[in-house]
Every structure is written in structure tokens, then in C-alpha cells.
Amino acid sequence: MSSPDTPTPDHDLTGIIASQTDIAPLGRGGSKPEHERTADEDIDPVEWARIAGDSDFQALLRRKLRLVIPATAFFIVYYFLLPIGVGWFPGLMERKVWGDLNIAYLYALSQFFMAWILAGIYVVAAARWDRSQNALLKKFGVSHQ
Amino acid sequence: MFAISTAAPASNASLWIFLAFVAATLVITWLSARRSRGASAYFAAGRRITGWQNGLAVAGDYMSAASFLGIAGMIAMNGYDGFMYSVGFLVAYLTVLFIVAEPLRNAGKYTMADVLAYRLKPRPVRAAASLSTLTVSIFYMIAQMVGAGVLVRQLIPGVTYEVAVIGVGVLMVVYVVFGGMLATTWVQIIKAILLIVGSILLSILVLKRFDFDLAKFFSSLTAITSTTASGESVTRNFLTPGLIFKNPWDQISLGMALLLGTAGLPHILIRFYTVPDAKTARSSVVWAMLIIGAFYIMTTFFGFGAASLLGPDHIQQHGGTNMAAPELARYLGGEIFFAFICAVAFATILAVVAGLTISASTSFAHDFYVNVIHHGKEHRPGEEVRIARITAFVVGAASIVIAILLGPGVNVAFLVGLAFAVAASANLPVIVFSLYWKRFTTAGAVAGLLVGLVSSVVLILISPDFMKNPLFPLKNPALVSIPLGFLGAWLGTVLSKEQSSVEKFTELQVRANTGLGAEKATEH
Structure with a gap:
């Protein structure tokens, strides 16, 4: 507002x-x-370069990337294991593990929970970044308003 | 085997439910038109949409009739592979959440190109981005319009293909021209709620048939009998992968298009400008992920439920793949429930085309008309909005004409795949490079956009969907066109003598990561 x-x-x-x-x-x-x-x-009047050069800002960027890069790599690998498994290792994927349910079905279902859990982890981390970001803006005497 | 009557009251009921939806959306459009004044209200709903509302709207923009009827039908006819197909649509939202939603909201105004134009030369970049946005939106729209015409003919007997196409086209133009982003958003929200309610009801009714015993439900899927094209009867385990998808490279290419293309779909990206700040953009992605994920998990219940309770042969005889969900509704809940599900499917189509229309017209008016032709200035107050309204009208009229000329028989499924491939190969590489690569230049952006766009289109034209003896073996070009898009953007950058502005890059970095100087919500 x-x-x-x-x-x-x-x-x-x-x-x-x-x-x-x-x-x-x-x-x-x-x-x-x-x-x-x-x-x-x-x-x-915002001094972009001064903020960008500030060690707190650089630390904030590094913290973001430290989560986002491995998390992105993880979900990409996790996702593509599904078509790779189904395409080239059908014997393994068709193995039944729970009643009539096979690994292929359970692994596909697990992708939904994987996505939700990663999103949850991101949201928790992002709330911390929000606090550092507000502290940073306060330090420079600028605000969102 | 099944005592199903195809009584006339059903068509009347679905017509009435659908008319109620149309009436409700027109009231919303009228209210929005009265409330919205100025460009930010028209293009971004005044940036006052809340997180859960935008989450529902993103889900509404994304879950097309192809998701609802198409994936349910795929599972009903061939089992597991249809479910595997749906997984990528949700996982793709992690890319949106991690990479684009917040920086876009912080650094842009109305379109994807705003973020690109920040540190690069605005005119060439906006022209290329606008071309790619219009291409994605129009391909996707034609697919939806043809699909709409075919479906409505089946859903509401007595309505012809042409009448259905014209009806959908006129309604989407009315929403966008008069109601702008606010009305479009609320159409999406209502549609998403209807779709979720319909899916929950269908799922519960299916599970009730199996006494809510999941083991019993899944064991019923291990022996589904159907008749092949040659008339033989075969019994297959529907939990087994590989019943329709034979070439794993097709699935990998499609997966790449989904995972990287969703974060480049213009009609999804512009939704993040409708919320007050980056934090709300983030929460709206999470809401959307919950809704979209729950929806695709439920497609298992009604897709597999249709396979088990009706059987592929019955579905084939009653309207084919797309009618699996509505036919299941008729079998489980009678004519009124069938009518409700049909009306939900129609609402789904209508909402998606409205979202596409506003993304195309926003990009044309904001990127091309005002910023490319007129160097970023309006000649008359309100011109940007006026041009957007005219564009929406033209886009609507053109889609109606093209859909009618193509006719109901044409296969348009490849157009949706193409839209995702262009978004992944043209839009995403330049978004990522302009946010994270200091050295990136205008030439790189234009090269990336054009190489991604052209390679996707060319590869589709020589793919199995177009040629009997295809020169390119995969149905979706993403496996090749995404690396080409990145390569084009990289080569364009390293080969150009242009110096990238370090100051502007640092400014963009600070803006994108802190929200400093971001567009505010407007007041009433």
C-alpha cells in the first residue's frame, strides 16, 4: 500500500x-x-553503486545463490530421472513395492511432494533474506516507500 | 453394460450453468470497468491483487482444457504415461519461483521486456521480445480456440463449431477490452475455483466406488481390457509405463520445454505485476503450486477412475479421449453433474484465452507501440491503454477467423508444445542472462530471442507432426532449440563490440534483489 x-x-x-x-x-x-x-x-538520488558494493548486499546475493543454484540443480536432476528411468530402465521402474504400485508411479507422485518441499524451503529462506534486505535498506536510509 | 441415457435435459443444464458463469463474469467486467482508471489499473489491476488471489489466477491461466480434459483422457486411455506427462507442469513452477517471479516484479512494470530493456538498448530488445511474446500468445491462442470449438460442440449439443469459436472469441474480447487485467484476473479466479471443486467432487465420487480403499482402487487398474485399432481385445496393466510414449528422448525434450518454458510464458509472467510487491509475487507462486499440484494429483483419480469404471472402449465410443472426464461425471453423478463438468471445461477455455489476449495486447501496446515506435512517450494521455484495447479487439477477431479457417479437423496439439518451446528457447535465456550476466549486451539479447524463436519454429516444421518423413525426429524441439537460444545469446554478446554498462547492471541487480524503486500499488 x-x-x-x-x-x-x-x-x-x-x-x-x-x-x-x-x-x-x-x-x-x-x-x-x-x-x-x-x-x-x-x-x-539512490546510489545504486554504493549499495551494490556494500558487503551486506554482496553477502545477501551470495546467500540467495547458495540456495537457488543447488536447489535448481537438484530438482532438474530429480525430474529428469523420471523419463530416463522409464525410458531406459523399465524393469527397475516396473518393480512393485507397495501392493500393485510400482516404483514408476511412486516416483512420479513423489515429484509433487519434492516440488512442494523445495518451495517450502525457499519460502522460509526468503523470509530471512527479506529481513536482511530491510536492514540493508535502513542502513542506507532508503525504503520502499 | 452401462445404463446411460443421453437425455436432452443435460444439454440444457450445461447451457444454463455455463450462462450463469458468463453472466457472473460479465458483471465482474462491468464492475472492473467502472473501477479501473489509468494504465496501471488496466495492465496490472492496480497491483492490488493479493497472494492467494494471484495464486488462483496463475493456476487458472495455466490449467487449460488440455490439462483438464486432455490429461484425464490420456490417463483414461493409456494409463501411467498420462500421469508422467502431468508431472513436469508442476515441477516447472520451481523455475518460476527460484529465478523469475521476484526479480521480474521488482524491476519491471507491465511486461517481460521491461526487465530486459533496463540495462540494454530498449528499442531493439523490446521489438524482439514483443515479437516472441506475440508468437507464443497467438500460437497458444489458436490451439485453444480450435480446441474450444471442438469441445463445445461435444459439450453443448446443438452448438456448431463456428458458433462456439465466435462465442468464445467475443467473450474474451469483452473481458479484456472493457475489464482489463482486473476482470481477467477475476475470471481466472472463478474458473480455478470451479475447476478445483469439479475435480474434488469427481475424485470423491470415484473413490467412493472403491469404498475409499486405495489398494482396491489401484488393483482394479492392473487389468484394463480394451480393443485395439485392428479389433483385437487386449488386457493391459495401466500402472505400467510406456504404453503410449515409446521414444524417451521425446519425453526429455518435452520436459525441458516445460521446466524452462513455463518461466518464459508471457501470460504467466504478466500476472506477477498485478501484486503489490515481490514478497506477494513469491507467495502467489506457492499458492499456485499448491493448487496446480493438487489438481494434477486428482487427475490420477478421475483419469484412472474413468479407465477402471468406464473402460477405454466406452470412452472411445462416447466422444473419445477428451470426453473421459465428462463421461465419468455422467456415469457417477448423472446428467446434472455431467452438465456441471462440461460447463467447468468451457469456463476453463474461456479464462485461458482471455489471459492470452491480455498478454498479447499488453506487449504490443507497451513494448511495441509506445516504446519502440514512440520512443517511450505517449502522444496523447491514455494512448497506451487505447492501443491495447484495439490490439485485443484485433487479436480476438484474427483468432476467430484463423480458427474458423483451420476448421475443427486440424491437429493443433503441436501449437501448445511450440508455445512452450519458444518460451523456453527465446525468452528464458535472455531473462536469465540479463539478470545474472554482467557482460550481456543488446546484440546478445536480440540474437538469443531470434535464434530461440526461429529454431523452435523451423524444427517444428520439419518434425513428425508436420512431415511424413521428418528431418527432425522429436515432436518437441526444446532439446535442441534451448541450447541454441542460449548459444545465440552468448555468441551475440561475445561477438559484439558493444560495451555493456556496468552501472546499469549494478542498478538492475540492486533493484531486482531489494525491490528499491519498484512499481507501487495504486490507490483508489
Whole structure:
């Protein structure tokens, strides 16, 4: 939710189109609203390079990749073992392990739980990253608002 | 063997249930049209959709009639292989969750190309990305429209193919032109709820037949008798893999298209702009994964249930593969339940085509018209939205005409595979490189997008779906076209003399990982 006292841009078109606008003002002369600027035109005061160079930010990036890279590698391997097993090792996959259920069925079913569990692990880790991220933004005196 | 009456009231009931759905969605469209003002409201529902709502909407955008009727039918006719087919559709969401959802929400505005244009030259990148988005959306849409026409003819007797196609086309244009993203989102949410309710009811009714004893249910699948094309009677164990899929490389190629393509599907990606922040985008992926996973697990119950209770021969005689789920509903719950399931299937189609229409029109208006042709500026206030509305109208009209010209007999299944392959080979490599590779350049992005797009299309044209003596042996091109897409993006980068801007890359990195400067939700 944004705060009700968001500053109104100079070229506000509220009167013309009956609501606050988030699009560039008429013609090519006026300045664009902040989020309409291309990277070239961006002159906002955030010091991106200073944040990017900060050791806490670099640590945050490393922590993210330390989970995301192995987790991605794991689910890709786990998933492709299914078509590989069914395609080239049918004897093994057709072995019955629980009543009439064979390894092929149970392994396919386990993929659903694998996906849910990995998503759960990611969400828990991401909640920690959110906290570090907020601390980082506070350190630089900037916020989402 | 089964005392099933094909009484006329069924068609009336499904027509009424369907009309109730249409009426509800039109009311939503009207309410959305009254509420939404401005571009962010039109393209991104004001970014005020909550996590669970967007989760349902993502699931609604994703679970097409091909998932509901097609996979249930595949399992009913050939058992295990159909279930294996469905697994990749859920696992694919891990790619969405880990790699694209949050950075996209943090750094973009309305489309996938926003993230690419950040650190690269906006015009060439947006033009190529828009071309790939329109290609994916239109291929996928034509497949859905032809499928819709065929299905509606079976679901609601008395409606012809042409009438069904025109009806679906007109409704999707109305939702998108008048209601924008807000109406489209709510159409998806209602459809997803209907689909889940229908699936739960069907599953419970199937399991009730087996006294809720899973062992009994699965043992009934070990000997399913059906008649082959040559008229012989064969008995097969439906839990055995390999009854339809003979070439494992086909499955591996398809798996690659799913795992990497879902995270590049434009109509899924734009959904992450409808929520207030990256955290909500993350929770909406998790909601979507719960819903989609539960749905595909339930297809086991009604797919296998149809095999066991009705048998493949009965399904073949009553409308074929796609009618397995509705016929099962008729057998278990009578005519009214049959009508309900048919109406759910129709709602499913309608919601998916609406999602595709808005993704195509957003990309054309935002990426191509405003940013490529007009250098990022509107000449008149509200022009971007106006162009999007016109595009939605044109896309709708074109899809109706193409679907009618192709006719009900044409095989369009390959178009869905093609959409996933293009998304995986063209879109995903450039998204990943622009987020993570410092050296990546504009030439690399354009080369990656074009190589991925062209190689997917060419490989499909010389595949078994198109040629009697195919030059390319696999049904899905992803196994070859994804590496080509990455290669194109890499070669384009290392061969160009262009210097990538380190400052802009660090800025994108900070934005993507902290949400600083991200688009806010709008106020009312």
C-alpha cells in the first residue's frame, strides 16, 4: 500500500482523465514520472553503486545463490530421472513395492511432494533474506516507500 | 453394460450453468470497468491483487482444457504415461519461483521486456521480445480456440463449431477490452475455483466406488481390457509405463520445454505485476503450486477412475479421449453433474484465452507501440491503454477467423508444445542472462530471442507432426532449440563490440534483489 500523501507530479493529469495518472505527460517536452524513465534518463538520488558494493548486499546475493543454484540443480536432476528411468530402465521402474504400485508411479507422485518441499524451503529462506534486505535498506536510509 | 441415457435435459443444464458463469463474469467486467482508471489499473489491476488471489489466477491461466480434459483422457486411455506427462507442469513452477517471479516484479512494470530493456538498448530488445511474446500468445491462442470449438460442440449439443469459436472469441474480447487485467484476473479466479471443486467432487465420487480403499482402487487398474485399432481385445496393466510414449528422448525434450518454458510464458509472467510487491509475487507462486499440484494429483483419480469404471472402449465410443472426464461425471453423478463438468471445461477455455489476449495486447501496446515506435512517450494521455484495447479487439477477431479457417479437423496439439518451446528457447535465456550476466549486451539479447524463436519454429516444421518423413525426429524441439537460444545469446554478446554498462547492471541487480524503486500499488 502506498501512503496517501504520495507527491503529485508537476504535470499531473488528474483533472483531465479523472484519476491520478502514472503515464508520461503530454508531448515530448515535459519530464516523465520517475518509473517511466529509461535507465539513461534516470536521475534519482539512490546510489545504486554504493549499495551494490556494500558487503551486506554482496553477502545477501551470495546467500540467495547458495540456495537457488543447488536447489535448481537438484530438482532438474530429480525430474529428469523420471523419463530416463522409464525410458531406459523399465524393469527397475516396473518393480512393485507397495501392493500393485510400482516404483514408476511412486516416483512420479513423489515429484509433487519434492516440488512442494523445495518451495517450502525457499519460502522460509526468503523470509530471512527479506529481513536482511530491510536492514540493508535502513542502513542506507532508503525504503520502499 | 452401462445404463446411460443421453437425455436432452443435460444439454440444457450445461447451457444454463455455463450462462450463469458468463453472466457472473460479465458483471465482474462491468464492475472492473467502472473501477479501473489509468494504465496501471488496466495492465496490472492496480497491483492490488493479493497472494492467494494471484495464486488462483496463475493456476487458472495455466490449467487449460488440455490439462483438464486432455490429461484425464490420456490417463483414461493409456494409463501411467498420462500421469508422467502431468508431472513436469508442476515441477516447472520451481523455475518460476527460484529465478523469475521476484526479480521480474521488482524491476519491471507491465511486461517481460521491461526487465530486459533496463540495462540494454530498449528499442531493439523490446521489438524482439514483443515479437516472441506475440508468437507464443497467438500460437497458444489458436490451439485453444480450435480446441474450444471442438469441445463445445461435444459439450453443448446443438452448438456448431463456428458458433462456439465466435462465442468464445467475443467473450474474451469483452473481458479484456472493457475489464482489463482486473476482470481477467477475476475470471481466472472463478474458473480455478470451479475447476478445483469439479475435480474434488469427481475424485470423491470415484473413490467412493472403491469404498475409499486405495489398494482396491489401484488393483482394479492392473487389468484394463480394451480393443485395439485392428479389433483385437487386449488386457493391459495401466500402472505400467510406456504404453503410449515409446521414444524417451521425446519425453526429455518435452520436459525441458516445460521446466524452462513455463518461466518464459508471457501470460504467466504478466500476472506477477498485478501484486503489490515481490514478497506477494513469491507467495502467489506457492499458492499456485499448491493448487496446480493438487489438481494434477486428482487427475490420477478421475483419469484412472474413468479407465477402471468406464473402460477405454466406452470412452472411445462416447466422444473419445477428451470426453473421459465428462463421461465419468455422467456415469457417477448423472446428467446434472455431467452438465456441471462440461460447463467447468468451457469456463476453463474461456479464462485461458482471455489471459492470452491480455498478454498479447499488453506487449504490443507497451513494448511495441509506445516504446519502440514512440520512443517511450505517449502522444496523447491514455494512448497506451487505447492501443491495447484495439490490439485485443484485433487479436480476438484474427483468432476467430484463423480458427474458423483451420476448421475443427486440424491437429493443433503441436501449437501448445511450440508455445512452450519458444518460451523456453527465446525468452528464458535472455531473462536469465540479463539478470545474472554482467557482460550481456543488446546484440546478445536480440540474437538469443531470434535464434530461440526461429529454431523452435523451423524444427517444428520439419518434425513428425508436420512431415511424413521428418528431418527432425522429436515432436518437441526444446532439446535442441534451448541450447541454441542460449548459444545465440552468448555468441551475440561475445561477438559484439558493444560495451555493456556496468552501472546499469549494478542498478538492475540492486533493484531486482531489494525491490528499491519498484512499481507501487495504486490507490483508489
